[in-house]
Amino acid sequence: MPATPGTELYLKEVFSSLQGEGVFIGRRQLFVRLAQCNLACAYCDTDYAVTALWHAEEEPGGARGEDYPNPAAPAFLTALVARCLKQLPAHHSLALTGGEPLVQSQALAEWLPDLSQCLPVYLETNGTLPDAMERLLPFVSWVSLDIKLSGTTGVPTPWEAHAAFLEVSRPKACQAKIVIDASTTEEELVAAARLLRQHGPDLPLILQPRTVAGRPAFVGRQLLRLQALVASEHPATLVIPQMHPLLDIR
Template sequence: MKGKVVEVFESYQGEGLYFGQRQVFVRLFGCNIGCKFCDTKVDYYFECEPEELFKKIVPFKKSYRFISFTGGEPLTQKDFLKEALILGHKHGFKNYLDTNGTLPEALEEVIAEVDIVAMDFKLPSSTGEGNFWEQHRRFLKISSIQDCFVKAVICLSTTEEDLRQALKLIKEGDHNTALVLQPNSFEPQKELLEKVSRYQAICASAGVVSCVIPQMHRILGIM
């Protein structure tokens, strides 16, 4: 089965708890939502079978341990993704899934082949989209059988109410899940840093481990 792939490249992981790690990235085409701060909307891709995709990935095998499947939203192509994840393991890689956390049914079909779930919390006051609380709740539950951490972009528009709802869902699931707060890099950083520092105190009082990690790929100008 053919998948739609935007690009395969090597770079530093620019977000979350694995920030700074060298990884092989597979960017899949298409997303099911439209965040106002999205920087990965593209209208080009190439089509290929999973085996053809791996002809591009295998040369990285000696130097890289992780393949990061990203997008777009990789789970919008769950059948292609599943075959690619299986091939990733067959070739000795660890599979890192960067996902918007809104497609729990698709995740359920691939979770056995994922090693690390890097899940976004799409806070409605940040994204400008509707809320995905129910999808996030189910997604977190399924993810808890593997290593999982959660990221949330914090904008000037983000509300404390949304943060508290996210913390509630984290507490309902695996209590060890860490929350990464990401100041929106398109907005004034000084004001946002004051805000995330306040939000970290709220996380601590809710018993959720949090850290502030900017979206470094934008700051450093890497992919």
């Protein structure tokens, strides 16, 4: 899917929660979840379809909220973020997530310069749109990128796009993440570790067991064996499962 043109953003929701994955786990963040994605991973459980309305909490972490029409103007979103920060100043950062946020890079180029003055931006991306990343890099503080392995996603691994993305995002990248399950092959994991060694040698590589029915689906000795295998190529390899289901939060 090409980048969506326009200066307004298609959203799914805005809410305050704890980061549940990777090296920022446990940090309080304001999440802005955007609609649309350029991939179709087999394990995807995220609803990223564009809808007429999107939802925002009335107060950070509260149960009540309000629906707003899509698309949303950047100025309106900046005001909404400012309101959330006034209600709860102690947010570490704003997590820009999806879907794939970089699909809407044109509208983000309108919004991020203002937004990044309010709160540092932590971008969660599938790491496949290097040109869009290059354009937005000055306005984000951290980039968390996924490496999408075909054994798990069911679509060909975009090796070239990942390599280009790693190079472009290098000044701001804070981690590379791989979702693993029983169908992940050792060959692809080793290839991913080598890719990182070449294009992001200082980057922590997070192996994240896929969550099924609220539990990590891949556990035990097999996990230890895979971590050792990947760490032999890229020593900074960590295993961190998703935290949200354990705490019953989004």
